[in-house]
Amino acid sequence: MNKMLTCPLILVDGSSYLYRAYHTLPLLINSAGEPTGAIYGVLNMLRSLILCHQPTHIAIIFDAKGKTFRDKLFSSYKSHRRPMPDNLRDQIEPLHKIIKALGLPLMTISGVEADDVIGTLARSAEKSGHHVLISTIDKDMAQLVTPNITLINTINNRRLGPKEVYDKYGVPPELIIDLLALMGDSSDNIPGVPNIGEKTAHAILKGIGNLKQIYRNLDKVATLSFRGAKNIAEKLKLHKDKAELSYLLATIKTDVKLNTTYDDLRIKPIETTTLYDLFSQYEFKRWLENAKNGSWLRDKKKIIQAHQSEKNNNKNMLDIAQKATDFLTTQNYKIIIDDVTLCALIASLKTAKIFAFNTHTDSLDEITGNLVGLSFAITPGLATYIPVSLDSLYVPDIVERVNYYNALEKLKPLLEDIYLLKIGQNLKYDQSLLARYGIKLQGIAFDTMIESYNLDSSHGSYDLAHLSARYLNRTAIFLKNIKRNKEYQEISHKITFKQDPICNLEAVDLILQLHLKLWPEIKKIAILKKVFTEIDMPCVPVLSRMERTGVLINRNILSKESKNLGDRLYELEKRAHKDAGELFNLYSTKQLQCILFKKQKLPVIRKNLGGAPSADKEVLTKLAAKGFQLPSIILEHRSLAKLKGSYSDKLPQMINPNTGRIHTSYHQAVTTTGRISSSNPNLQNIPIRSAEGRRIRHAFIAPQNYKILAADYSQIELRVMAHLSGDKMLIAEFNAGKDIHCATAADMFGIKLEEVSTVQRRDAKAINFGLMYGMSAFGLARQLNITHVAAQSHIDIYFARYPQVLEYTKRMHQYAFHKGYVETIEGRRMYLPDIYSRNLVRRKAAERSAINAPIQGTAADIIKRAMISIDTWLMQQKTILVRMIMQVHDELVFEVHESAIEQSTKKVREIMEADLRLTVPIVVEIGTGRNWEQAH
CATH class of the missing domain: 3.30.420.10 (Ribonuclease H-like superfamily/Ribonuclease H)
Structure with missing residues (x-):
């Protein structure tokens, strides 16, 4: 193995430092009444660490606000923990400012925990030939230990390499996750397998091996020499789902997408003026002189020697x-x-x-x-x-x-x-x-x-x-x-x-x-080659140009919307507290469970793996549908908070300083159906039906003398369904220019076309799209809030009206089972491995995909071909009068000079409606306006 670089990378578990400092030190405040104890404690620990090891590269990682992927896996993850005390929360922002003023790289990544960021950085640095020192007291981190990745305990300054991990935990680093999966972890509320404690877990791991090996050899568990071995195999079998969930929860991710290089983690010069001002504000008087001369972190001679050593390396x-x-x-x-x-x-x-x-x-x-x-x-x-x-x-x-x-x-x-x-x-x-x-x-x-x-x-x-x-x-x-x-x-x-x-x-x-x-x-496969050479590869430069062009954003509109959303969130929080009769954290699952099911005695819809009543989104939606006020308030609050955090607050921060625009990233290899997705920001998730979502779209504006032109395929997936199924009634209605949702509603409710109400049309729309996605009577009943019998009646009437659609669904099930995949009209293949699954839930999901994937995939191919043709036209024009700037679902968005609106509208419609011929007409709806919302 290659010799590792001599200068270690130090990764600090900032969240661990924060809580340790808060609970160890007394409550300190400055003369302005601001709490300072946790700030002082964290800085003191950081200073000791850096003075001791004299690193050139370091990262201090804190947990970001909000939920992580583990909360989605298990709603009770860490739910038993109390909310962060206000006087600790108030110290986070000033602490971050001081750390940055010290020139120390600081990281918080949403959607994951600090552990995952540390794991990713550690593995990456190790691969690049660097030794890594992780400063933490978290035992989960022991799974990261290798000969080149070492833990250092922040309490006793003891280092843990592979041998020390084994001595302390009784298993090598590679079995730490398996140990936690079996015995659980009360500090994080990881369930583990009931009745399996630390000793039993050690005995099983030593006797058989890791979790996968254990479940392959359950018959061997009874032969192990520990008390109760004969009964453990049955418990393991009964609670396999908990063991596997616990394994996922305990596993530290090492593949978090980070836009960070090793050089980004180099310690930068201290911002002496800023640091002096902050130390003065929080009254850290004994450090003021060090802040003034820049010697707070380490001895100048040692830092020069360290940098010289790295340069020599x-x-x-x-x-x-x-x-x-x-x-x-x-x-x-x-x-x-x-x-x-x-x-x-x-x-x-x-x-x-x-x-x-x-x-x-x-x-x-x-x-x-x-x-x-x-x-x-x-x-x-x-x-x-x-x-x-x-x-x-x-x-x-x-x-x-x-x-x-x-x-x-x-x-x-x-x-x-x-x-x-x-x-x-x-x-x-x-x-x-x-x-x-x-x-x-x-x-x-x-x-x-x-x-x-x-x-x-x-x-x-x-x-x-x-x-x-x-x-x-x-x-x-x-x-x-x-x-x-x-x-x-x-x-x-x-x-x-x-x-x-x-x-x-x-x-x-x-x-x-x-x-x-x-x-x-x-x-x-000739048809597959055609998809590759005629659609997906030609789409690459089109997406590249769209990304580079970007879209113009109005900061003021977003700022006003953020304030509006903030005010509404505050009012909703007050309403929630009033309805509950007490103050509580709206995002605390445990507190919410207590209020909903113990205090308000609401019906328990479903229980989670731990046996507690579930309060996830699906349950809250059902309770809200039954007329209960608090679940409805919670859902609205979360929806608005997500919109505020993801768009009105975040979009202005994403404006590129060089271009003044937002540049999303488009992806061709994410969805299984060929649909294009986007990230940073995700344009596909901006709500189009809510007033708040429409106000966000108001902020997507055209430059001076230009307008936004939005071209949207009308009911494209239903039109593809008509083509693929060959249903005569559906084809005839499209060819006659009828509103399919109104026609369906008239038939469902036994009324004339002109008598269909907005609500009836909405329900018919849910049926049209729901059945296209393979929705069952149970799912339709839940969506429309009607009985199962009524939902089944709607489905029976629908398929009586469109019998060949029913034949199509059956045909697709059989085709998928026989081939293992389904295809679009163009020949794009979408494999469905779960079509053979013994797990009923997975198999049913694959059957639904067999119905929808050819439809959604064909719609994706249609818009990709249109984008390629439009891009070719734009390149031939060699003009900036028209720019394609966004692709969202079945919609293309352009910036068009006012002098070219009429010509562009005609040409865009001509291309989009002509790129693929179906047995029904393809219709494109086009609108223009000063912003994206006005263009609809």
């Missing part, structure tokens, strides 16, 4: 050079540092006509990340890396600076050549990144992420590591078979790298090998 290529040497030897990878070799490479790439390439950046954000290098591969096992940024290199003055900093200028014609075919992984990112450097990437032919997604969209993960493991049996991107390489040794004396190029070299090699594995499989 880089100059001598201690670890990176060793790793690169090993890898270059075993894989025949090269790094170019002269013009002659660069020109030779360009000539060979031109001759090859097709090659894999990969960009190397210092960030995952294509809008703000900087290009560090490029790697190329023509033949499997061979790859070449070209550093293209002066910032990516350290070149000693004694060495003549070779003229390859203009490498991008030499590579530009190659990258822009439409006839030189490129293979990549997530080429949309590469295209957007290179566009910032004046390079129009063309010849985009093969994207391994999309190739694998086309072959099977049910896997859910299409990053390079997962694809390499799945298709190439390469489970890690690390070095093996250490040897020396003279060529690289010569290079290492001249040049060192801030970002390690080795993983980038192997990445481009893996991309090429993946393509050679995946493309032959796609070519075997």
Whole structure:
């Protein structure tokens, strides 16, 4: 194994520090009455830690506000914990300000816990050759321990490596999760298996192995030599679901998506003025002098020595050079540092006509990340890396600076050549990144992420590591078979790298090998090849352009809406407290359970795994439907809080300072049906039916002299259903231009078309779409709040009206069971592995997907084709009078100059309605306005 870098990365469990400081120290306040005890305690612990270890890189990680994915897994997770005391909560923001003023990197990531961020950073740093020291008292962290990842107890300063973990917990680090899954963890309310304590859990793990091995060998449990062994197997079998849930809850994620590099965690200079002011405000008088001279954190001599040591490590290529040497030897990878070799490479790439390439950046954000290098591969096992940024290199003055900093200028014609075919992984990112450097990437032919997604969209993960493991049996991107390489040794004396190029070299090699594995499989199926070459790959540059264009946001509108939502949330909270007769935390499951079911005696709809009455969203919705006021208030409060947090508060923070716009990220390989999704922000989730959602859309505006044009497919999925089912009545109604929902309602309720009320049309709409999604009578009854008998009657009437729709649902069930997949009209395949599941819930869900996936997938193919055709038209126009800026569900949104509204409306409708012919007309509804909402 390679020698680890000498400077450790220290990861601090800030939340652990916070609670320890609060409960250990007395209540301290300054003269202004502000609590300061927790701030003082955390800072004192941080100072001791840093003075002791003198790190150059560190991260202090705190839990973010709000729920995490574990709360979704188990509503009672940590529910027994009391809400954070107000006088502790009031200290968090000032503490964060002080930590930042100290130059210490601070992180809070929503949706996960601090543990998950720490786990991700630790594993990533270890892979890059760094030793990691995690400062915490949380026993869950023991699962992260390796020879290169060590825990340090913040109470007794004791270090825990693999041996110490075993000595303390009785199992090695790799069995910590299994131990918690069996015995549970009362501190986090992880249930574990009832009646299995620590001793029993140890005995089972030592006797059989991990959780999977235990459940494969339940018959062996009775043979183990501990009291009650004969009865434990039955308990394990009975509570398998709790064990598996507990395992998920106890597992620290190590794959959280972070836009953070190792260099981002370097300790920055202290902001002495800010720190002095903060120390003065909170009356930390004994630290004022240290704050003034910048010596609060550590001795200046030691920090200079530490940075000098790191610089020497880089100059001598201690670890990176060793790793690169090993890898270059075993894989025949090269790094170019002269013009002659660069020109030779360009000539060979031109001759090859097709090659894999990969960009190397210092960030995952294509809008703000900087290009560090490029790697190329023509033949499997061979790859070449070209550093293209002066910032990516350290070149000693004694060495003549070779003229390859203009490498991008030499590579530009190659990258822009439409006839030189490129293979990549997530080429949309590469295209957007290179566009910032004046390079129009063309010849985009093969994207391994999309190739694998086309072959099977049910896997859910299409990053390079997962694809390499799945298709190439390469489970890690690390070095093996250490040897020396003279060529690289010569290079290492001249040049060192801030970002390690080795993983980038192997990445481009893996991309090429993946393509050679995946493309032959796609070519075997002509219709699948057509989807790939005519829809998904041409969509890549379209999405890239849309992302780069972005959308304009009005901050003032969002600011007013945030205030409005804040006022409404306050009023709802007061109403909730009044209805409950006491103050309580609206987000505390335990408090809510007590008020709803013990105090107000509301009916228990369902119990959770712990046996307590469930108070999740589904239960609250049912109780609200029965007329109970408090559940209705809670639901409204949560809905508005989510809207405020996700959009009115967050969108202004996401405006790019360089462009003044928001740049969402579009994804082709997320949904199973081919639908495009978005993130940062997620445009698909902005409510369109609520007044609050519409006010958010008011903030999406057009620039001066432009208008927003919104083009929306009308009832596209119902039209696709008519085509796929061939139902004569449904086709006739669409061809006659009837309102399908009104027609359905008239038949359901036995009335004339003109007599249909708004409520009746709404119910008919729920039926039309519900049955298209395979909804049962039970589901329909719940949605419409009617009896099961009434719901079944509606379904019977519906299928009597549209009998071939019923035949279609049965046909799709049989097709999916026979083939294992269903297809869109274009031929896109959507695999349904759960169609064979013994689990009834999973199998039924797969059967519903068999009905809907071809419909939703076809609708996705239709809008993708339309986007490609519209983009082609826009590129031919070579004008900025029309810009495609958003794709949301079945809608395309444009910025159109006022002088081009009429022409654009006509052309957009023409393209969108003509791209795929169905047996019923495709109808596009188009509107314009100064903002997105007005365009509807």
